[in-house]
Amino acid sequence: MSLDHAATKPHERLAAALAPEMDAVNTLIASRMASENAPRIPEVTAHLVDAGGKRLRPMLTLAAAKMCDYDGPFHVHLAATVEFIHTATLLHDDVVDESDQRRGRPTANLLWDNQSSVLVGDYLFARSFQLMVETGSLRVLDILANASATIAEGEVLQLTVAQNIATSEETYLKVVRGKTAALFSAATEVGGVIAGQEEARVRALYEYGDALGVSFQMVDDLLDYGGTTGEIGKNVGDDFRERKLSLPVIKAIAAGGDRDRPFWERTITNGDQQDGDLDKAIALMAKLGALEATRAEAVTYAEKAKDALKAMPEHELRDMLSDLADYVVARVS
Amino acid sequence: MSLDHAATKPHERLAAALAPEMDAVNTLIASRMASENAPRIPEVTAHLVDAGGKRLRPMLTLAAAKMCDYDGPFHVHLAATVEFIHTATLLHDDVVDESDQRRGRPTANLLWDNQSSVLVGDYLFARSFQLMVETGSLRVLDILANASATIAEGEVLQLTVAQNIATSEETYLKVVRGKTAALFSAATEVGGVIAGQEEARVRALYEYGDALGVSFQMVDDLLDYGGTTGEIGKNVGDDFRERKLSLPVIKAIAAGGDRDRPFWERTITNGDQQDGDLDKAIALMAKLGALEATRAEAVTYAEKAKDALKAMPEHELRDMLSDLADYVVARVS
Numbered sequence: 001m002s003l004d005h006a007a008t009k010p011h012e013r014l015a016a017a018l019a020p021e022m023d024a025v026n027t028l029i030a031s032r033m034a035s036e037n038a039p040r041i042p043e044v045t046a047h048l049v050d051a052g053g054k055r056l057r058p059m060l061t062l063a064a065a066k067m068c069d070y071d072g073p074f075h076v077h078l079a080a081t082v083e084f085i086h087t088a089t090l091l092h093d094d095v096v097d098e099s100d101q102r103r104g105r106p107t108a109n110l111l112w113d114n115q116s117s118v119l120v121g122d123y124l125f126a127r128s129f130q131l132m133v134e135t136g137s138l139r140v141l142d143i144l145a146n147a148s149a150t151i152a153e154g155e156v157l158q159l160t161v162a163q164n165i166a167t168s169e170e171t172y173l174k175v176v177r178g179k180t181a182a183l184f185s186a187a188t189e190v191g192g193v194i195a196g197q198e199e200a201r202v203r204a205l206y207e208y209g210d211a212l213g214v215s216f217q218m219v220d221d222l223l224d225y226g227g228t229t230g231e232i233g234k235n236v237g238d239d240f241r242e243r244k245l246s247l248p249v250i251k252a253i254a255a256g257g258d259r260d261r262p263f264w265e266r267t268i269t270n271g272d273q274q275d276g277d278l279d280k281a282i283a284l285m286a287k288l289g290a291l292e293a294t295r296a297e298a299v300t301y302a303e304k305a306k307d308a309l310k311a312m313p314e315h316e317l318r319d320m321l322s323d324l325a326d327y328v329v330a331r332v333s
Numbered sequence: 334m335s336l337d338h339a340a341t342k343p344h345e346r347l348a349a350a351l352a353p354e355m356d357a358v359n360t361l362i363a364s365r366m367a368s369e370n371a372p373r374i375p376e377v378t379a380h381l382v383d384a385g386g387k388r389l390r391p392m393l394t395l396a397a398a399k400m401c402d403y404d405g406p407f408h409v410h411l412a413a414t415v416e417f418i419h420t421a422t423l424l425h426d427d428v429v430d431e432s433d434q435r436r437g438r439p440t441a442n443l444l445w446d447n448q449s450s451v452l453v454g455d456y457l458f459a460r461s462f463q464l465m466v467e468t469g470s471l472r473v474l475d476i477l478a479n480a481s482a483t484i485a486e487g488e489v490l491q492l493t494v495a496q497n498i499a500t501s502e503e504t505y506l507k508v509v510r511g512k513t514a515a516l517f518s519a520a521t522e523v524g525g526v527i528a529g530q531e532e533a534r535v536r537a538l539y540e541y542g543d544a545l546g547v548s549f550q551m552v553d554d555l556l557d558y559g560g561t562t563g564e565i566g567k568n569v570g571d572d573f574r575e576r577k578l579s580l581p582v583i584k585a586i587a588a589g590g591d592r593d594r595p596f597w598e599r600t601i602t603n604g605d606q607q608d609g610d611l612d613k614a615i616a617l618m619a620k621l622g623a624l625e626a627t628r629a630e631a632v633t634y635a636e637k638a639k640d641a642l643k644a645m646p647e648h649e650l651r652d653m654l655s656d657l658a659d660y661v662v663a664r665v666s
Contacts, residue, residue: 037507038489092455096448115429118451119489122425125458126481133474141466141474148459156371156452174370 010323014059017317021062021076022055028080032127044108044120048087051105057187058083060212060321064191064205067315074135074194081144082187084128089151089183091121096159097242140190147186154178158244163271165253165264167245173214180220181213188212204311208321211308215301216328218294221246225282227332228291237278243268247297251290252281260284295332302329343656347392350650354395354409355388361413365460377441377453381420384438390520391416393545393654397524397538400648407468407527414477415520417461422484422516424454429492430575473523480519487511491577496604498586498597500578506547513553514546521545537644541654544641548634549661551627554579558615560665561624570611576601580630584623585614593617628665635662 008016015022029049035041058079065075093099094107095117101107109117125148132144158175161167188209192202222228224239225248239246245268253264266272267281285291305325312318341349348355362382368374391412398408426432427440428450434440442450458481465477491508494500521542525535555561557572558581572579578601586597599605600614618624638658645651 035486035489037511038486038493040489040493041486089455092451095451114447115492116489118425118428119485119492122422122458123482123485123489125455126478126485129462129478130475130482133471133478136471138466138469138471142463145459145462145466149456149463152452152456152459153368153371153374156368156373156449156456159448159452160371160373178370 010320010327011054011056011059014063014317014320014324015055017320018059018062018066021066021072021079022059024076025055025058025062025079025083028076028131029083032080032084032131033124035123038123040112040116041120041123044091044112044116045087045124047105047108047111048090048102049083051102055083057086057183060184060187060209061191063317063321064188065195066191067312067317067321068192068195068197068201070191070195074137075191077131077135078140078190078194079187081128081131082183082190084124084131085144085148085151086183088121088124088128089155089179091117091124093155096155135194137194139193143186143190143193147182150178150182152178154180154182161245163243163269164245165249165261165268167250169247169250172245172247172250176214176217177210180217181210184213184216185209200311204308207308208305208325211301211305212325212328215298215305215325218247218298218301219328219332221248222291222294222298222332225285225291228295240267240278240281241273243271247294248285248290249281251293252285252288255288255290256284295329298329298332302326343653343660344387344389344392347396347650347653347657348388350653351392351395351399354399354405354412355392357409358388358391358395358412358416361409361464362416365413365417365464366457368456371456373445373449374453374456377424377445377449378420378457380438380441380444381423381435382416384435388416390419390516393517393520393542394524396650396654397521398528399524400645400650400654401525401528401530401534403524403528407470408524410464410468411473411523411527412520414461414464415516415523417457417464418477418481418484419516421454421457421461422488422512424450424457426488429488468527470527472526476519476523476526480515483511483515485511487513487515494578496576496602497578498582498594498601500583502580502583505578505580505583509547509550510543513550514543517546517549518542533644537641540641541638541658544634544638545658545661548631548638548658551580551631551634552661552665554581555624555627555631555665558618558624561628573600573611573614574606576604580627581618581623582614584626585618585621588621588623589617628662631662631665635659 033042033045033049061079061082062075090102091108094102094109095114099107100110132141154175154177158179161171161175185206186209189202189206192205221239224236224246226236249268263280267277302325306322309318309322366375366378366382394412394415395408423435424441427435427442428447432440433443465474487508487510491512494504494508518539519542522535522539525538554572557569557579559569582601596613600610635658639655642651642655
């Protein structure tokens with residue numbers, strides 16, 4: 001990694017390398033989120049889209065296609081597709097989680113209402129579907145249809161195991177593969193497919209996206225408990241308050257055994273949380289090695305992601321994707 | 334129409350003529366609503382699917398394909414697709430409308446929660462999408478992607494014009510074409526497309542579905558105010574309580590002018606409804622001819638639907654679809 005590389009974050013370097021394509025993606029998103037008949041649709045969508053976010057998923061699609069020497073035009077459609085699916089799931093997630101903050105702004109369900117978030121989400125799903133049909137690739141459609149089903153299934157599974165302290169790491173992984181990794185892996189896989197790559201490379205791109213997505217979610221879970229240091233920063237504790245069975249909690253419950261069970265039953269199963277409970281949860285996680293074990297697992301998945309890239313041709317974008325996997329876990333190292 | 338025909342309703346005759354295909358559709362629906370990972374999904378779906386409903390939309394697809402001499406297998410996939418889209422929109426509609434009854438049973442959002450309805454609806458959308466990809470027809474995918482966007486757009490438009498007594502009949506038609514007619518017309522159109530029909534017939538099938546859907550919704554609006562007689566039966570008045578700008582209301586507001594405006598402003602705009610207001614609304618609609626004018630418009634669309642069928646080959650299914658259009662409006666004659 002050169003000094004120049006070290007100076008900027010991998011997603012910023014990806015954004016710079018993919019700038020013309022990302023401009024095209026943003027233009028396409030803006031034109032397709034319009035609705036002649038229902039102005040509420042672009043209002044709600046713009047609220048979320050303009051708030052930024054790193055546009056990680058569309059960049060994954062563009063990078064995957066471009067490092068396979070694809071020169072368009074459909075990687076742009078697919079990148080916009082992936083961002084629309086992501087935006088639709090965020091709108092629905094905020095309704096499901098009754099969230100009031102997203103990307104540092106009030107959520108759409110708070111500014112408008114749950115109805116608008118549900119229906120505009122549906123509209124964006126349909127729009128994403130139109131965009132992918134335009135590519136004319138049935139294989140791409142198959143991948144994205146399967147990913148959409150897996151995402152929804154993961155979200156339902158998460159809902160049904162919520163507050164259940166008997167949740168296993170196996171179930172956790174199913175949830176994460178659904179709610180997060182399915183779209184990451186579809187994003188990279190369709191990039192390879194649209195570029196007409198051989199099966200081994202398509203598979204490698206899928207595996208990169210899958211492992212990156214799992215790693216990304218584990219780090220996210222960890223940050224919600226203050227990272228490996230267990231330091232309480234801002235926005236820490238949402239998962240605890242929502243009684244989510246994220247990986248640090250599952251590991252702490254397993255390691256704590258009968259001694260800590262009453263604490264987890266009271267705070268997670270019964271939702272009876274008092275001042276100091278979050279601090280105690282974090283202290284338990286730190287003491288029992290649950291935070292460190294979660295970090296180690298995230299690192300393992302990041303390594304898997306980097307390994308998968310070895311099947312791909314040498315390319316500066318490949319190196320950036322590899323650095324991106326390191327960067328994801330560097331947030332908690 | 335023979336005596337035998339007169340003895341049964343057209344949708345019952347369609348169900349009898351399409352029995353083997355409908356069995357295949359029901360089997361496919363049952364297998365595709367399964368989820369290995371999230372049992373909540375088939376529970377919620379079965380609650381709605383098993384409650385019945387006439388399966389009108391999948392029958393439209395099967396009838397359209399079969400009268401064009403298509404003998405399978407993809408009309409079955411498309412019929413299941415259409416029913417999944419319909420079921421998904423019902424789940425989301427009940428969340429949006431905060432409904433507690435559907436098909437004579439408590440709604441899924443009441444039995445489980447809004448979260449499950451939103452996410453299971455998303456899952457069924459994704460499943461519908463997988464089913465249509467299996468047909469391998471990009472044209473079919475294009476039609477159903479467009480219909481999905483139009484449905485969501487119509488629902489958002491309905492939401493944004495709710496309680497607005499300045500809503501025009503033109504806007505009403507846009508809402509209806511979205512929330513109801515788009516799926517009817519897609520259902521019949523894809524039947525012709527999968528059967529490889531010439532453009533004129535595909536267009537005719539689209540027009541039949543579109544006009545039938547509009548007629549169907551107008552009759553539905555009318556029944557919610559007791560039909561043309563204005564008699565109060567059970568389930569009457571939901572639209573009034575929800576302050577929906579349905580066609581009888583729009584026509585009554587236009588015909589009543591300044592004299593009745595305070596009544597509509599109080600009950601619809603402000604939602605200040607008292608005992609006797611529904612009766613008064615119905616009496617106004619009857620006196621001003623709004624109920625009869627709505628019925629007349631529904632009849633006009635039913636006639637359009639029947640006219641469109643003239644472009645199709647002679648077939649007993651064609652005659653049943655024609656009778657179906659008559660039957661839709663006969664409910665209020």
